[in-house]
Amino acid sequence: MPIFEKSSESSVTRAIVSQFAKDMEGFADTDVIVIGGGPSGLMAARDLALKKVKVLVVERNNYLGGGFWIGGFLMNTVTIRAPAQKVLDELEVKYKMYEKGLYMTPGPLACSKLIASACEAGVSILNMTKFDDVVLREKNRVAGAVVNWTPVDALPRQITCVDPVALESKLVIDSTGHDAMVVKKLEERGLIKTPGFGAMWIEKSEDAVVEHTGFCHPGLIVTGMAVSTTFGLPRMGPTFGSMLLSGRKGAKVAYEHLKKH
Amino acid sequence: MSISRSTKKRLRAIEICASEDSSIRAFTKTKSYLESLFPKAEVVVKLSPLRNLPTGKIDKLSHDLASARVKDISSPIHSFEPMSGEVDYESRALKGEAKLGGVVYDGRMFEDILMRHFFRKRSVETASIVYTDRLVSTFSRDDLRHHLRTVVCGFPSIISVPGVVEAPAKPREYYVAKQMLGPEGTGGLRSERLKTLMKGKFIDYGDPRSSLVLQGLALQAVVHHITLEEFCPNPQCRLFNAHWQEDLIRTQVDSPQFCAEHEALLSDLSRDPLIKW
Numbered sequence: 283m284p285i286f287e288k289s290s291e292s293s294v295t296r297a298i299v300s301q302f303a304k305d306m307e308g309f310a311d312t313d314v315i316v317i318g319g320g321p322s323g324l325m326a327a328r329d330l331a332l333k334k335v336k337v338l339v340v341e342r343n344n345y346l347g348g349g350f351w352i353g354g355f356l357m358n359t360v361t362i363r364a365p366a367q368k369v370l371d372e373l374e375v376k377y378k379m380y381e382k383g384l385y386m387t388p389g390p391l392a393c394s395k396l397i398a399s400a401c402e403a404g405v406s407i408l409n410m411t412k413f414d415d416v417v418l419r420e421k422n423r424v425a426g427a428v429v430n431w432t433p434v435d436a437l438p439r440q441i442t443c444v445d446p447v448a449l450e451s452k453l454v455i456d457s458t459g460h461d462a463m464v465v466k467k468l469e470e471r472g473l474i475k476t477p478g479f480g481a482m483w484i485e486k487s488e489d490a491v492v493e494h495t496g497f498c499h500p501g502l503i504v505t506g507m508a509v510s511t512t513f514g515l516p517r518m519g520p521t522f523g524s525m526l527l528s529g530r531k532g533a534k535v536a537y538e539h540l541k542k543h
Numbered sequence: 544m545s546i547s548r549s550t551k552k553r554l555r556a557i558e559i560c561a562s563e564d565s566s567i568r569a570f571t572k573t574k575s576y577l578e579s580l581f582p583k584a585e586v587v588v589k590l591s592p593l594r595n596l597p598t599g600k601i602d603k604l605s606h607d608l609a610s611a612r613v614k615d616i617s618s619p620i621h622s623f624e625p626m627s628g629e630v631d632y633e634s635r636a637l638k639g640e641a642k643l644g645g646v647v648y649d650g651r652m653f654e655d656i657l658m659r660h661f662f663r664k665r666s667v668e669t670a671s672i673v674y675t676d677r678l679v680s681t682f683s684r685d686d687l688r689h690h691l692r693t694v695v696c697g698f699p700s701i702i703s704v705p706g707v708v709e710a711p712a713k714p715r716e717y718y719v720a721k722q723m724l725g726p727e728g729t730g731g732l733r734s735e736r737l738k739t740l741m742k743g744k745f746i747d748y749g750d751p752r753s754s755l756v757l758q759g760l761a762l763q764a765v766v767h768h769i770t771l772e773e774f775c776p777n778p779q780c781r782l783f784n785a786h787w788q789e790d791l792i793r794t795q796v797d798s799p800q801f802c803a804e805h806e807a808l809l810s811d812l813s814r815d816p817l818i819k820w
Binding site: 474475476477487489490491493494496497498499500504512513514515516 | 612627632642645
């Protein structure tokens, strides 16, 4: 007596393809596209989805979470400064206090819970997909993203005539970390000028990342370490608390904008 | 601002502007200290000029402040069009809706902005000092890079409250310990450990010693206003420009004395605060 019900290769293939086609049709026009599925991007997407906003996360890897899986030096413990531990409470992530105001939790636990929470909130995910370009509208407002399969980059040059596809949205959130890929694309087009100045040890860098989270260009919001790159903020110091709170603030800014427009 | 060499001008007033997030009361001791040194001048403390501004003023000022950001520490500041996000942040900060921190402003441009927007009509007989919760830097021709500053003497003079923590270098062992305590990813943890290890050896946020330092910096600004001379080269004098926390703590907190030359100068000025340009 077999354990599993009977199926076939063709049924499995049809199930995958039909769902993907249905999803992709929905992705063609969404409220918000979040580029980058790290902690700030997931947090932004989750909070928006909880408010019934149609949101898509575009992630170039086949896994979500970015650097949130591990702390520093390939060690699993991630640190979070108060008040960001309240987000861990919401995600039902257990943590320990290292000292007053500083909390520790295993990266795999926190990261997997954040991913699960985002998915359960209704966030759509398009992984193994790289951001290629922006969709621009009147007055150079960002109104979507042009994307392609990540593996296209790995193909030999002579067979890379693989055109990307464009996804429209009301807003785009750049959560691509230090790379700030969407912002840099605007810079390539001469629409924005980022400072690109590097590390400077300043105590308040986490606060600065959260405070600067928001619009950097019409239609484009930046969150997480992309904020640091975009605004030339000090890079050293941030633990993951600012990533979570920056994502939350990005969602708030996006939601308020969507309500107004 | 100019002054005729034939006209004797005297310091009539010292105007202290509290930092953005501070009350007037926080500068009571600084006021008393300056009154004791300059009994012939009226010392007044006001709220920050960067507070409670009308909307029209905020729009212009936020653009100017965003344009004063230091974007490349290795080159002098040049004019650029700020991003809408930068202007928006400055606007929110001026309205009290965003916390200040993490941004460095060019000290000379910041001075120019304050002068243009708020201090244009001040006479030379008033020394104006603006405390700020922003970080300021000036570009050094010696090593061709920007350096954070505690005080930028000028018209008005600017004293950076977070600059007291961030500008002077911490003890050498702090940086050695920082290297040994691990990678950047554990920055929060490392920062807290370092503070415990080096407790007392540098001024930290909320450190009660910072009020004495801020008084001394105000005096440096007033003496500059009167003499146009930059700091004292004597590392034991309270008018010394400390580049290390150790020097800052010694000259402003542990042993706030004056060198013989400045002792005599301050004695003269207490009787007759003649501006010596």
